[in-house]
Amino acid sequence: MAYTSKLIEEAINEISALPGIGKKTALRLVLFLLKSNPEQTERLATSLHKLRSQIQYCQKCHNISDTTLCSICANPHRDTGLICVVENIQDVIAIENTAQYKGIYHVLGGLISPVEGIGPEQLYIEHLVQRVQQEQPQEIIFALSTTIEGDTTTFYITKKLKEFPVKLSNIARGVAVGSELEYTDEMTLARSIKERILYH
């Protein structure tokens, strides 16, 4: 496409470099910004600039944070005896939104994936072992994806943590709440039968 303005062209190129946004959507967004209040664009540009230049990662759990210790780790009401191991920040947000979990987290920053060339040393696994040693939590809950990578990572970490006096658990896998049995895939259904919960 040809644009009569280099400024528009640059903005469109930068916006369409984002995932899921094409040139047409980028143009629509640019024209929206040009029509709306100049302050809106300024706020957007500033927030993006600040996001990347000021963001930090929690030194304890590697969750995203504005300070050296994230608001979850710094909260005295959270149960520090419970550490939930997750792949990334989205997972922390997802679990936090349930408002059911009162423990703390440990963000691995990815999963072990030989295909993508990601080994254990590229993830915060060694740091988790150190935390178990120092903080002496009662339980580590694994909440990784049910994929080969997720299972491999869980397996690798559980082996590393065997020597410590800590309970290891995995979040339950099964048929989703509200979903119909007949539409559940065989793997999930098989697993939900195998890992059935006894009522009494």
Added chain:
Amino acid sequence: MAYTSKLIEEAINEISALPGIGKKTALRLVLFLLKSNPEQTERLATSLHKLRSQIQYCQKCHNISDTTLCSICANPHRDTGLICVVENIQDVIAIENTAQYKGIYHVLGGLISPVEGIGPEQLYIEHLVQRVQQEQPQEIIFALSTTIEGDTTTFYITKKLKEFPVKLSNIARGVAVGSELEYTDEMTLARSIKERILYH
């Protein structure tokens, strides 16, 4: 949703204020930016800042421009005897992409719409009349939407331009190229029959 970072929250709020982007998509974009090269975010923020602060509108045709005269108006190879009247900048881009039109443009900045409270004085209609007076073009081509607002605007401007020795025309309306007759709506089909083109 609860985020552990104010910076993320601000960025998500600003991004999700854009049309068609919700909180979840905004979060996905923010996490993409956090994972990718810091320069990418910087370029995006800078391009947005420059877009809004440096952009100008062509003094002649009101098209978007980096200079006081847009690249189309400044191009000596364009036919200045032909002015195409369009609603907005998207329409200029759409027509430019056909690579068939060699004339210049006049961007109205909207359409007359009593419902939305947009009157002729809020659009660049008076300026178009001035241009016809001063530039003395041979033909004015109307390329406005086939809506009540578009037709009203075309009618209003044609009445204003009647006194000048200039040809007035409208782009052809009809069945789209490549589209099947049976799926064309009745209004379009009726118009394409009424405004049929004689072969000889």
